[in-house]
Amino acid sequence: MIESLRNKHISIFDTTLRDGEQTPGVSLTSDEKLLIAQQLDKLGVDIIEAGFPMSSDGEAASVKRIVDAGLNLQVCGLARVIKSDIDTCLDCGVDMVHTFVSTSDVQRISTIKKSREEVYKMAIDAVEYIKDHGAKCMFSAMDATRTDVDYLINIYKGVEAAHCDIINVPDTVGVGVPSATCKLISEIASNVKIPIDVHCHNDFGLAVANSLAAVEAGASQVQVTINGLGERAGNADLAETVMGLHSLYGAKTNVNTRYIVETSHLVERLTEVRMPPTMPIVGENAFAHESGIHTHGVLVRSDTFEPGVMTPEMVGHRRRIVLGKHAGKHAVKQSLECAGLHPTDAQLNEIMKRVKDIGDKGKRVTDADLYAIAESIIGTATKGEQAxxxxxxxxxxxxxxxxxxxxxxxxxxxxxxxxxxxxxxxxxxxxxxxxxxxxxxxxxxxxxxxxxxxxxxxxxxxxxxxxxxxxxxxxxxxxxxxxxxxxxxxxxxx
CATH class of the missing domain: 3.30.160.270 (Alpha-isopropylmalate synthase LeuA, regulatory domain)
Structure with missing residues (x-):
């Protein structure tokens, strides 16, 4: 573990309801958004980005409904550096307004068509307007990782002087790598004193790695989504980021990790974005073992073929022993004994042979398959009447x-x-x-x-x-x- 981060508290900012809903094909109802917000409150995240109120009347109504729900977490609304956007957030009663503007040359010139000086003034004016209205303010320099570093630091210094509460460094198109992220956050941290937040996209599969690198370099808050949802390839996944912080770095968050899998399943059901079985932490196979060597090890001691610093119970998951052509005798014997079947060594060898034959044909071996094979070889059906x-x-x-x-x-x-x-x-x-x-x-x-x-x-x-x-x-x-x-x-x- 990195000693400098041991016991350091990192704030978790969840943007499932905003950036997560921007996942292509995902659209949540007001009831579903409230349900997710309540689950995130149960999970223990510090702040949720409830939405982009200016985008529609329905979105504004959903954000206000979440604000009025009396949750323990802070509720944030997204706004461009435009007064009408900010006013809509304030009308919803959010605790924090997250305001943003493009700062990279490619976005600034091609999209908003503003000079660097104009963008700087728009940022300062927006922050001052939010603070004058009594709300907390987070400022994002959109596409920060492709922005000229000197200009980026200058604009962050400007919003700090305007009493911004926290700055966000977004890797908007996911082009950051951990070493570069660490260097960038370190440079920003040496020039500003207010807290630093990061928002990393996963275009190259590096969102979690970049988020953790940012924390190493001085960031005190990370933006995440449940199941890594978000634009294009998504955002940093909450489960991977939080468990990385807890188990690998020894850092602290307010997240009650026992509800991670439960939360993942809820969001999966409501968004209909299915998680692959190999998804870290929350996937069906995250703590599943088939290989004979692996199953033998984990049946004796779980950390022989699991991280050890993270157990399935810590995240609300469970360990599974899976049968297949790679299965070992220990796993098959344990499964049979749990069903009240006790084969001899010779019978177990024959059962193993038939199980592997099914696997060699590309078929999945189910529990029913195993019991049927065992009963035919042992020569006796499971005792008792059919229930x-x-x-x-x-x-x-x-x-x-x-x-x-x-x-x-x-x-x-x-x-x-x-x-x-x-x-x-x-x-x-x-x-x-x-x-x-x-x-x-x-x-x-x-x-x-x-x-x-x-x-x-x-x-x-x-x-x-x-x-x-x-x-x-x-x-x-x-x-x-x-x-x-x-x-x-x-x-x-x-």
Whole structure:
């Protein structure tokens, strides 16, 4: 760890609701924005950029609604160095106004068509106007990393003299590298005394690295988004930045890291931007192990093949042992013993061979596959009566029909019939199954359909994974035929 940063407090400025919503294809309702703001408050971020109020009446109303929600965090609104923008932020009652103007020659000449002197005056006037109205002010020199350094420092000195509270150094097009970022922030820090914030974009995958380098050089606040959302390739990801600060640098933030995965899943659901399984910290595979060497190690001691300074529990995640062609005996044996199956060494060797055969064919090995293989080799089925016998299931969906599912099943010897609706046919079916199971709560962890053959009578494979409240998960697969593919992307299944 870098000793100079140990126990140093770094402020977390989240811009999911502003820059994050600028992710192509993302548009949040006022209710969804409030829900995310409340979750960010629960997470413990210091400041949220609730939006750009001048962009629309609806945006202004959403920002004001968040301001009026009584959250513990500070609420910031974005404004150009234009009085009407600033007035709209002030009318919303924000705690801080974040005002910005392009300072690089390429943006200044090509977009706002102003001279350096004009931009300097616009910045000073905007800061003074905000401070005269009693709000905190953050000033951003947009495209700072492509701005002439002497001019950049001059404009930061100017806004400091105008009593700006904090300056932001944005890597607007993501061209910074850690060494250059460190040098730039160090130079700015040696010339101004007010706090420095950084806003890094991820065009070259360096947003988090640049943010951490900026903190090393003297920045005391970083701007982040949940799941790294934002323009183009996005912004610095909150989870990676915060856990890097905590675990690698020993720095402190107000973030309650146990809610990181929970927050990630909420934003993923509301924005419909799916996270890859390999996403650091929050991805499904972040703490998953398949390799025999790795699984053996983590079953004995978790930090043999995990960072150690960061555990899944710290971020609200869980460790998973995944079965596949790289699986080792220890992982397979543990999975079987958890299901009440105890093979001999010879039987375990045969089970391993069949598991690897499935993996060699490019197939995923589910829990149901493993149990079926083990029971056939051991020569005995799992003892006890079948708790659930499915008798009938039907799902209705369409343009004017709310997705509805009906399920009839024998549960612990008693027939039960339930019907429920959902946001889609799969969700409706899961809601109905949950109803059938009464108080036994399960959630869908994984669902995918993979085509096996083509044509109008195509064969597909469905993989499903569910998890209960205690984090116990099970996966299974089945095959089906797709009878037709509707032009509006409705699947008719048999």
């Amino acid at each position: 659930i016998v499915l008798k009938e299931v039907s799902v209705m969906t369409g343009n004017i029909i709310t997705p509805t599912a009906t399920v009839k099943a024998i549960v612990n010897g008693k027939e039960r019939i339930c019907a429920n609706v959902g946001v889609g046919p799969v969700d409706a079916a899961l809601q109905t199954v949950t109803c059938i199971l009464d108080d036994y709560k399960v959630k869908l962890r994984d669902f995918r359909i993979e085509a096996i053959s083509g044509g109008s009578d195509a064969l597909a494979e469905v993989l499903i994974g569910v998890e209960d409240e205690k984090g116990r998960a099970v996966s299974a697969r089945a095959r089906m035929r797709i009878l037709s593919w509707h032009p509006w992307k409705r699947l008719w299944l048999r």
